[in-house]
Amino acid sequence: MTTTAPADAAATRPPLPWGRVAWVLGVIVVAIVLAYVQSGSGIVVSQAVVTGILVGGVYGLVAMGLTLIFGVLDIVNFAHGAFLALALFATYWLVASTGMHPYVALGICTVVMFVLGALVQRGILAGAMGRPLENQLLITLGLAMIIENALLLLFGADPRSVALPGDRGVPILGAVADLSRILAFAGAIVLAGLLFLLLQRTRLGTAIRAVAADQAGAELVGIDTRRIYMLTFAIGTACAGAAGALVAPLVTIEPTTGAQFNIIAFVVVVLGGMGNVVGALLSGLVIGLAEQVGGLLLPGQSPLLSVFIVFVLVLFLRPQGLFGRSG
Amino acid sequence: MRKTWIAAVACALSFGLAACGGSAPSGAAGNAPAGGVSPEGTIKIGSLHPLSGAAAADGQQMDNGAKLAVEAINNAGGIAALGGAKLELLSADTQGKPEVGQSEAQRLVQEGAVGLVGTYQSAVTANVSSVAERNKVPLVIDVSSADSILAQGYKYTFRVQPSSTVLGTRAAQYLSEVSTAANTPAKTVAVLHEQGPFGTAIRDSFTAEAQKLGMTVGPAIAYDAASVPDLTTQMTQVKAAGVDVLVVAGYYRDGVLAAQAVQTVQPGVDAVYGVANGAFDLAQFPAEVGQAGEGFFDANYHADMTKPAMQDLANLYEERYGDTIRTGAVLSYDSVNVIAQALQKAASADPTAVRDAIAGGSVDTLLASSGPIAFDEKGENKNAIPILMQVQGGTIRQVHPDSFAEAAPVYPGQPAPVSR
Numbered sequence: 001m002t003t004t005a006p007a008d009a010a011a012t013r014p015p016l017p018w019g020r021v022a023w024v025l026g027v028i029v030v031a032i033v034l035a036y037v038q039s040g041s042g043i044v045v046s047q048a049v050v051t052g053i054l055v056g057g058v059y060g061l062v063a064m065g066l067t068l069i070f071g072v073l074d075i076v077n078f079a080h081g082a083f084l085a086l087a088l089f090a091t092y093w094l095v096a097s098t099g100m101h102p103y104v105a106l107g108i109c110t111v112v113m114f115v116l117g118a119l120v121q122r123g124i125l126a127g128a129m130g131r132p133l134e135n136q137l138l139i140t141l142g143l144a145m146i147i148e149n150a151l152l153l154l155f156g157a158d159p160r161s162v163a164l165p166g167d168r169g170v171p172i173l174g175a176v177a178d179l180s181r182i183l184a185f186a187g188a189i190v191l192a193g194l195l196f197l198l199l200q201r202t203r204l205g206t207a208i209r210a211v212a213a214d215q216a217g218a219e220l221v222g223i224d225t226r227r228i229y230m231l232t233f234a235i236g237t238a239c240a241g242a243a244g245a246l247v248a249p250l251v252t253i254e255p256t257t258g259a260q261f262n263i264i265a266f267v268v269v270v271l272g273g274m275g276n277v278v279g280a281l282l283s284g285l286v287i288g289l290a291e292q293v294g295g296l297l298l299p300g301q302s303p304l305l306s307v308f309i310v311f312v313l314v315l316f317l318r319p320q321g322l323f324g325r326s327g
Numbered sequence: 328m329r330k331t332w333i334a335a336v337a338c339a340l341s342f343g344l345a346a347c348g349g350s351a352p353s354g355a356a357g358n359a360p361a362g363g364v365s366p367e368g369t370i371k372i373g374s375l376h377p378l379s380g381a382a383a384a385d386g387q388q389m390d391n392g393a394k395l396a397v398e399a400i401n402n403a404g405g406i407a408a409l410g411g412a413k414l415e416l417l418s419a420d421t422q423g424k425p426e427v428g429q430s431e432a433q434r435l436v437q438e439g440a441v442g443l444v445g446t447y448q449s450a451v452t453a454n455v456s457s458v459a460e461r462n463k464v465p466l467v468i469d470v471s472s473a474d475s476i477l478a479q480g481y482k483y484t485f486r487v488q489p490s491s492t493v494l495g496t497r498a499a500q501y502l503s504e505v506s507t508a509a510n511t512p513a514k515t516v517a518v519l520h521e522q523g524p525f526g527t528a529i530r531d532s533f534t535a536e537a538q539k540l541g542m543t544v545g546p547a548i549a550y551d552a553a554s555v556p557d558l559t560t561q562m563t564q565v566k567a568a569g570v571d572v573l574v575v576a577g578y579y580r581d582g583v584l585a586a587q588a589v590q591t592v593q594p595g596v597d598a599v600y601g602v603a604n605g606a607f608d609l610a611q612f613p614a615e616v617g618q619a620g621e622g623f624f625d626a627n628y629h630a631d632m633t634k635p636a637m638q639d640l641a642n643l644y645e646e647r648y649g650d651t652i653r654t655g656a657v658l659s660y661d662s663v664n665v666i667a668q669a670l671q672k673a674a675s676a677d678p679t680a681v682r683d684a685i686a687g688g689s690v691d692t693l694l695a696s697s698g699p700i701a702f703d704e705k706g707e708n709k710n711a712i713p714i715l716m717q718v719q720g721g722t723i724r725q726v727h728p729d730s731f732a733e734a735a736p737v738y739p740g741q742p743a744p745v746s747r
Contacts (some may be wrong), residue, residue, distance in 0.1 A: 004517035039564070039567075041564075041567040042561070043563060043566075043567060044563050044564050044567050047559060047560050047563035047592075048560040048563075051557055051559045051560045052560075054556050054557075055556045056554065059556075065665070098358060098403055137700045152379055152383055156384070156387075157383035157385075157386075158384050158581075158611060158650070159384065159388055159580065159611060160615075161583075163617075169591040169592075174562065175559075176591050177558065177559070178587070178591055181557070242470075249473060250556075250557075251580075251581050252379065252580040254384075254580075255383075256380065256381040260553060260554055263552065263554070274601070291556075292560045294479070294566075295560065295561070296548075296560070299546070300547070300549060301549070302522050302549065302550070302551045303550060303551060303555070304551050304554060306515070311356065
């Protein structure tokens with residue numbers, strides 16, 4: 001911790017350092033050119049870029065709620081993936097039992113998950129606030145296990161799916177992408193925009209940023225930090241709810257589906273700068289591109305290899321994250 | 328700075344939780360009841376499967392299969408050579424984790440199991456087989472394809488399903504036979520496989536045999552089955568390579584992604600050809616992907632639906648559990664039968680005697696197979712083979728070899744690519 005603006009204050013500053021964005025873009029362009037040289041096929045590279053951006057949008061979408069909770073409450077929320085799974089099953093259940101459109105279920109999911117998040121924070125996590133890191137970490141880990149196994153008990157282990165009516169392939173720059181992925185990507189941008197407005201332009205957002213910057217100071221000026229903690233956790237969980245409904249048509253729905261996003265989501269949160277919602281979306285895109293384009297650059301290797309090469313390099317060169325302010 | 332540190336710990340921890348290998352020490356069981364027959368007169372068999380976790384759907388099916396086998400044996404009068412002693416199944420949840428499987432196996436042995444069946448994941452099976460060897464209790468592997476498990480020289484481990492070498496080799500032969508019979512011989516093949524031991528072993532054995540049969544194999548594209556979000560880039564690589572056939576070796580979720588990517592990208596191949604694919608021959612697959620999976624092939628070990636006894640078992644399973652039986656459950660069913668017949672043959676419930684009877688036995692099977700279950704000196708089932716299946720009209724049909732065929736193969740299996 002330094003005495004000047006700490007990294008904790010991530011939520012209080014302008015969302016993006018544009019010079020650094022340009023630098024990142026430059027690296028991405030070089031990687032794409034190298035991928036073209038390596039694979040020798042323009043269509044393969046443009047498909048990798050399109051898929052990388054769309055997949056990256058999903059990563060950013062999943063990571064947004066996580067980064068908000070991380071930045072404000074200082075909680076490593078291992079239950080985020082389980083909340084996502086819960087939202088996936090809620091969407092599946094609503095669509096399968098009432099035949100409603102998955103995007104109508106999105107509204108319901110978001111509200112239900114908001115309430116659930118508030119209850120979980122007030123009922124389970126409130127007592128552990130301000131205690132050592134392991135306390136909250138173990139609570140969320142236990143919560144994740146309970147949710148996953150409750151889903152297993154209720155729905156069984158058979159994989160399920162949600163179909164988006166009218167889903168089809170859409171050609172983009174010689175590549176193709178499913179309409180459902182494009183819509184999920186659009187949803188990620190809208191959600192990031194809404195969160196940004198909420199944080200920057202509303203009284204609640206100002207209070208959240210104040211608590212993130214300095215809890216004691218926020219209390220001194222009369223902010224009810226307990227309420228802010230509850231609302232922030234609820235908003236973060238509602239993000240998982242929205243992400244679940246948007247992602248439902250793209251994935252096979254199993255109790256463990258959410259958990260598979262956990263690792264990538266943590267990487268995205270760190271790259272984006274803790275608590276930085278727009279940074280999470282952008283670093284989601286970076287990771288998506290690293291995975292897809294890196295798969296072409298290093299043929300025969302796991303696409304995750306390139307993701308973690310990027311991750312390690314960034315941690316080494318800019319430990320506060322690509323879009324975080326220096327500490 | 329502190330938060331970055333926290334996050335790094337979080338990442339490391341989630342890795343640790345996801346992938347920590349088992350190294351828990353476990354002593355040999357010292358106090359198993361002599362003879363393996365408990366005071367109540369039942370003979371215990373251990374069933375080790377992933378009843379929770381990512382593979383729970385398969386694990387629960389397999390445990391159910393083992394239960395049905397025990398029930399059928401008990402209803403038929405138990406083990407006649409041991410005075411009609413009844414069997415009792417001890418079910419344990421490996422959670423898909425090697426260290427849990429190991430400690431659960433140890434527990435079952437201590438509770439007096441005379442034989443074990445399991446376990447689905449090769450990594451778990453590897454640990455369980457070492458427990459079996461140390462305690463001199465036979466393990467009959469129902470599902471786990473890794474060749475390495477039986478390369479240890481273990482005396483107490485047997486495998487009912489075909490090894491990955493047999494799977495890949497036969498798959499290449501079937502592809503050659505079916506495509507040649509349709510006058511569109513497959514000449515060039517791309518392989519899309521998951522990057523773990525299963526996918527790479529299948530790739531290698533398939534490639535070796537395919538090259539002998541005059542096919543050109545390449546590109547081979549790997550992906551991480553646990554995390555892959557989308558396969559359209561990989562499918563575009565296949566399209567750019569302009570191959571005749573796309574071979575896919577992977578699990579369920581990635582199989583669904585492959586089908587979706589085939590529909591989106593239209594790679595223009597004659598056939599999408601699974602090898603031991605975890606999706607393409609399951610009833611859920613056409614239900615989930617719809618038209619996108621139509622015409623897909625899969626060369627895999629499979630229950631032989633042309634056998635009346637197998638149809639009876641499928642009906643019983645449907646009635647009892649409200650679900651379509653998967654081949655994994657049939658393998659567990661057969662594996663319990665292997666132990667039961669060994670008990671009968673040995674007329675003893677001593678695990679070592681049971682082991683010897685398994686090694687020299689020959690047991691009828693419900694699987695599509697070139698003969699009864701009989702083990703070679705390494706413990707591999709000599710008669711285990713895959714057969715070829717195809718999605719036709721939204722159902723899985725056995726199409727090749729002729730002796731197992733329910734319907735004729737439709738080759739090319741993919742419609743001509745739609746121009747966009």
